[in-house]
Amino acid sequence: MATTPADPDRPERTQPRTASDAVVAHLEELIFDGSYAAGDSLPSEAELAIQLKVSRLTVREGVRSLAARGLVEVSHGRRPVVTATNATQLRDFFSSSVRRDAGGLLELLEVRLAIEVHAAELAARNATPPQIDSLAADLQAMTDATDEETFTAADMRFHHGITEASGNRMISLLVEGMADPLRVGRLKSLHGYLQGTPDLGDLLDEHRLILEKITARDAAGAARAMRKHLATTRRDLLRSFG
Amino acid sequence: MATTPADPDRPERTQPRTASDAVVAHLEELIFDGSYAAGDSLPSEAELAIQLKVSRLTVREGVRSLAARGLVEVSHGRRPVVTATNATQLRDFFSSSVRRDAGGLLELLEVRLAIEVHAAELAARNATPPQIDSLAADLQAMTDATDEETFTAADMRFHHGITEASGNRMISLLVEGMADPLRVGRLKSLHGYLQGTPDLGDLLDEHRLILEKITARDAAGAARAMRKHLATTRRDLLRSFG
DNA sequence: TCGTGCCAACTCGTCAGATGAGTTCAGGCT
DNA sequence: AGCCTGAACTCATCTGACGAGTTGGCACGA
Structure with a gap:
């Protein structure tokens, strides 16, 4: 069982299991389709929370994930910034x-x-x-x-x-x-x-x-x-x- | 300015700026030095929160970061599990x-x-x-x-x-x-x-x-x-x- | 004795509300 | 004009709470 052969059921893409995954998916979409280019600032956590109808905490987790993956950069007091593709x-x-x-x-x-x-x-x-x-x-x-x-x-x-x-x-x-x-x-x-x-x-x-x-x-x-x-x-x- | 030449001051490794970064660093350490091998379960969020003297929320953010980087896997109801190096x-x-x-x-x-x-x-x-x-x-x-x-x-x-x-x-x-x-x-x-x-x-x-x-x-x-x-x-x- | 089903304890997922600290920018004072 | 200050934003973190998924043990019945 080295490689995963064929999961019978996997609605991954279509249906994120958790709310924070949904946030990640949403932000990914915005970044990948060019709505936010490298250097642009994302909406604030509070704003996103309202837009996506989740708590600010949930937004934070999502943003944090993206940051860990190098897609955005967050720093205290500033809104998250989309980073260019980097190493x-x-x-x-x-x-x-x-x-x-x-x-x-x-x-x-x-x-x-x-x-x-x-x-x-x-x-x-x-x-x-x-x-x-x-x-x-x-x-x-x-x-x-x-x-x-x-x-x-x-x-x-x-x-x-x-x-x-x-x-x-x-x-x-x-x-x-x-x-x-x-x-x-x-x-x-x-x-x-x-x-x-x-x-x-x-x-x-x-x-x-x-x-x-x-x-x-x-x-x-x-x-x-x-x-x-x-x-x-x-x-x-x-x-x-x- | 393509490459970062020589930052005069950067106490990155030694002094994580944020508490959740500290959590990440701590868990990384535990994983990299072999305290937790692939397949092992990490302590629960609550336990880590007590050990590291931060709130469970902060622990969550750290764990979430590691998950985004593929170092651990989290699923509802179970403790985070360390994953083997993967693609x-x-x-x-x-x-x-x-x-x-x-x-x-x-x-x-x-x-x-x-x-x-x-x-x-x-x-x-x-x-x-x-x-x-x-x-x-x-x-x-x-x-x-x-x-x-x-x-x-x-x-x-x-x-x-x-x-x-x-x-x-x-x-x-x-x-x-x-x-x-x-x-x-x-x-x-x-x-x-x-x-x-x-x-x-x-x-x-x-x-x-x-x-x-x-x-x-x-x-x-x-x-x-x-x-x-x-x-x-x-x-x-x-x-x-x- | 052994198997089965159910409940309690754990644990993650998410929310609300609140405080502190860093950043930014518009005015006001010199 | 130039500098200073404070209000408005925004992220960082905490406390407390509730819902939902997972698991292991205990009681009950065969």
Whole structure:
């Protein structure tokens, strides 16, 4: 019984069981159909309570659910604000998964590899000149970095820049969501580097090669270079655990 | 200001702003450190309220947040139950994204391609004999299918089976999360097939090739076959929109 | 003794009313 | 004009209460 085969009866969509679920469904509808765009304020809790004929408390629960799912943002004294699609939900999922099972870190790395390799491929095809310039700047920052914090920051900007250059926002969001859980591992790995084999040069060369291939619009080459780079990263991460 | 550069002050982790955030943090802690495993029941709202010295209402909001994030499940009359890591949160994110921007569907398809190609590669390396048998059975079911519903169901089982055979649960969860939003598109595409070019044979052949490569432990070949298959899928999807 | 049905205790779902605290903006004072 | 202040909103939380679904044990009958 791994997957749910075929529930005979499930009027989920049509008939929310609880009143607060109905609130959630209602607000979702308003957001999804564009009645409220990103940045807009929702009606106040009191107003919604009147409109939907439930108590303010019930509205609060619904809004709270949406907030937990990253669809809206609430802050004291202000009305709830609809947020743009963002990576908080993904970040939350990935970090939860890893916190509950440390083994998930390697699996996550594997996924990142798959996605970023593809991103590099797409970037080679779709990157705009300004995006390429930006990548070059990040690379330069990595080269010039004297402390590992600056280095790592530039490194992450570089990778993030590639996902953006891929032109696929879903990829950007996914990689962004994975960044947090992976950062821990990355720092450890870097430490291993700086103490053991302080060969940051290799890392830089790998980045350079990726950028080169993207600039040359060589999709297959970019994918290959990225794959190689991430294989290195994974190896270092594994080593830092042994 | 795309990325948040460096907030000078952010005592987030250490000091939840609101009481209900504190409840969330507390319960998260209990779940993540293993005090409550999947399947366990949390204390009742009333009990938690006493323990944490807040009102039951505040506890409810916290629990509600966790429920929205898929960490626990609540049902009327029963205490909240901790859920195993599952794809609901991902499903929720992907379907939200697509509902808010239909263009995301193609982006999602692109991501699925990247991940499933990698999954096929891993599956060729890691699949166990029973898993391969299961894949063969799904393929047979597709061959025997007379109506498209059965066909699609077997198709999805086949793909799901490959992600499972990859041995990477994160991949399984991601693909599972994407399935729902993509199903709509897939059905449309199949319709196009059945009415226009009813060449289901090609589809079957592609699946057959993938399984063949996996059975032969040919990782690169499996990846290639999967890539080709998904390219076909994408083409059909695009066609069904034109 | 064993099975069955019913009731009491638990627990979640929702409501009403009330207080405190953060935000915003329009006026009024300097 | 610029700054200050206070009223109006709005979210955050609490207390107390009632209804409805779930569960386990106890009494009753076979």
